[in-house]
Amino acid sequence: MSTLESDVLVIGGGMAAAWAAIGAAQEGARVRLVDKGFLGTSGVTATAGPGHWFFAPEARAAAIAQREAIAHGIADSAWMARILDQTFRTLPTLEGHYKFGLNDQGVKLYGPVRGPEYMRALRAKCEEVGVRILDHSPVLELLLHTDGSVAGARGVHRQRDNQPFEARAAAVILATGGCAFFSNLLGSTNNTGDGYLMASEAGVPLSGMEFSNQYVVAPAFSAVTRTMSYAWATYYDASGKDLEIRTHDGGTRALARHLLEGPVYCDLSRMPVDIRERLPRISPNVMIPFRRKNIDPFRDRFPVTLHAEGTVRGMGGIQIADDDCQTIVPGLYAAGDAASRELVTGASSGGGAVNSAWALSSGTWSGRAAARRAKLLGSRAERPVEAIGQAGLRPRRARQQLSTSELIKQTQDEILPYDKNLFRRGVQLSQSLGVLDQLWNEARDHLQDQHIVRSRETASVIASARFAYHAALHRRESRGMHQREDAPQSNAAYQERQTVYGLDQIRGSFDDRQSLEQAV
Amino acid sequence: MIELIVEDRCNQCNACVAACPTNVFEARPGQSPIIARKDDCQTCYMCELYCPQDALYVASDCHGSEPVDEAQVVASGALGQFRRDHGWGEWANDPRYENQHWYMGEVFRRAREKA
Numbered sequence: 042m043s044t045l046e047s048d049v050l051v052i053g054g055g056m057a058a059a060w061a062a063i064g065a066a067q068e069g070a071r072v073r074l075v076d077k078g079f080l081g082t083s084g085v086t087a088t089a090g091p092g093h094w095f096f097a098p099e100a101r102a103a104a105i106a107q108r109e110a111i112a113h114g115i116a117d118s119a120w121m122a123r124i125l126d127q128t129f130r131t132l133p134t135l136e137g138h139y140k141f142g143l144n145d146q147g148v149k150l151y152g153p154v155r156g157p158e159y160m161r162a163l164r165a166k167c168e169e170v171g172v173r174i175l176d177h178s179p180v181l182e183l184l185l186h187t188d189g190s191v192a193g194a195r196g197v198h199r200q201r202d203n204q205p206f207e208a209r210a211a212a213v214i215l216a217t218g219g220c221a222f223f224s225n226l227l228g229s230t231n232n233t234g235d236g237y238l239m240a241s242e243a244g245v246p247l248s249g250m251e252f253s254n255q256y257v258v259a260p261a262f263s264a265v266t267r268t269m270s271y272a273w274a275t276y277y278d279a280s281g282k283d284l285e286i287r288t289h290d291g292g293t294r295a296l297a298r299h300l301l302e303g304p305v306y307c308d309l310s311r312m313p314v315d316i317r318e319r320l321p322r323i324s325p326n327v328m329i330p331f332r333r334k335n336i337d338p339f340r341d342r343f344p345v346t347l348h349a350e351g352t353v354r355g356m357g358g359i360q361i362a363d364d365d366c367q368t369i370v371p372g373l374y375a376a377g378d379a380a381s382r383e384l385v386t387g388a389s390s391g392g393g394a395v396n397s398a399w400a401l402s403s404g405t406w407s408g409r410a411a412a413r414r415a416k417l418l419g420s421r422a423e424r425p426v427e428a429i430g431q432a433g434l435r436p437r438r439a440r441q442q443l444s445t446s447e448l449i450k451q452t453q454d455e456i457l458p459y460d461k462n463l464f465r466r467g468v469q470l471s472q473s474l475g476v477l478d479q480l481w482n483e484a485r486d487h488l489q490d491q492h493i494v495r496s497r498e499t500a501s502v503i504a505s506a507r508f509a510y511h512a513a514l515h516r517r518e519s520r521g522m523h524q525r526e527d528a529p530q531s532n533a534a535y536q537e538r539q540t541v542y543g544l545d546q547i548r549g550s551f552d553d554r555q556s557l558e559q560a561v
Numbered sequence: 562m563i564e565l566i567v568e569d570r571c572n573q574c575n576a577c578v579a580a581c582p583t584n585v586f587e588a589r590p591g592q593s594p595i596i597a598r599k600d601d602c603q604t605c606y607m608c609e610l611y612c613p614q615d616a617l618y619v620a621s622d623c624h625g626s627e628p629v630d631e632a633q634v635v636a637s638g639a640l641g642q643f644r645r646d647h648g649w650g651e652w653a654n655d656p657r658y659e660n661q662h663w664y665m666g667e668v669f670r671r672a673r674e675k676a
Contacts, residue, residue, distance in 0.1 A: 079579060079580050079581070081580065082610075090665060142664075157607065228603065229603070262624065264605065264623035269665055322658065322664075323664050329643055
């Protein structure tokens, strides 16, 4: 096993990971970034176009008020103010690597950026400040010191015959993204909740996992989940009747109800001609799937579907314990979609805007704090450490030949269907949880696939689904994204953030402080 | 899913091997890479963007493989279209392919006003 040493280890390759690495390197730390894929194309930012929450100081109070109105009482406006301030200061520092757009009046707009160009710029910036990047090097498990603090991680170089590596560092940042359950959400295949599993194994609680059921419209054949064009969509049932659904304005649930009944079709005939012509220059990937299918979406009706977005556009993730985005495990930080975003989003999706401001800010803060920690403590590389990965790596009982694709499919059968996850009912959630617990026990006891990365991803996906449904079952009310058919009203008693922790036995709590004390 | 590596165009630079986020390609000494793990393709088109030779073709279907005819694809002009639309590489300073992503907010605003 090769051994790598740095002050700060960043795990992940999306925008949060990149900003974390930049933040740490600018504080003078030696930084290593390891990603499952390639820093530049990995993750959901690279394939999309985040429109950061970006406001000058005088406009922020209104932006926060607008957000508070849909947060349903579980966000924290002080955190919103923090990410608005950080994003406004930091995003323009990418100038020189990213060409920010000028609008028709010649005003430079920093907030909306195009994914592949943005991630290319972030990679260039990482290289400029001396971050050492290891692509195609998925991390499999965390290392802990005997005092419970984080010591690094282990993984494999998947383009070098899965050669194992051990990366030691004084601080570790989990920027592994959310979990989309292999749903065909664009760019999300690497987002399998790896950070949730690794953090849970270290005793870290997750927060807001019930908020994990956002869905997004796409052509039925395609992974191109870009919502902008669908602001002009007209939806039809099989008989050709206009369903009068507006998916960009809260119509997703109506669309799901129709999809449960039968196929739904769509055209973009209402899109003004000037926007049609501009479309490839705004989002070049929108038209590609249509052109290659010989579909004219402005004239022809094409079938649509809803892809699950899991915690990517949901809000659940690793619980943050302090202002630096450190977890309850000393030296372990979480950034971006790997972390819970409830502090800034509350109970409604942060979409591309708040979520990207969060990713930038939580990345920057965790990077800087991780660098300071390393400076204070030194590397501690000589001390003994323990590798703590369990499910999918070290089965509890005799290894058996299990099919990871079958385990994933069975998990999807519970977590993807609209009638189970979007229109939630306690009875169904309990029943699904029973199935998922069984899958977990099977994986926990016997899974250790030769394709070790997929083995771990399988365990992560099952674990993430269980956390989501455990939290959904215990929030016996409806709030924001989480809507219960059997409890359609909000209940003031639940106006709290909910944490879940533990793996073989999942526990939960509606009191932040209590869960911080109970865990570990 | 990824369907084609056009051999005539490929210069064996292996940029696709490096750039594919899900590790679909496999490099081969002295030859063009192969599509080794097609099932892992997420139909994200990133490989097309990073291929300076416009030698790759990703078909639209994300659920499974669909047969494509190489000659037809080459004749259709689809190769390199995505990279050009992005203003990537040699297209970077061509005003026809200027990055107008900033207009996204305007599109949503206009849709709301119309509703």
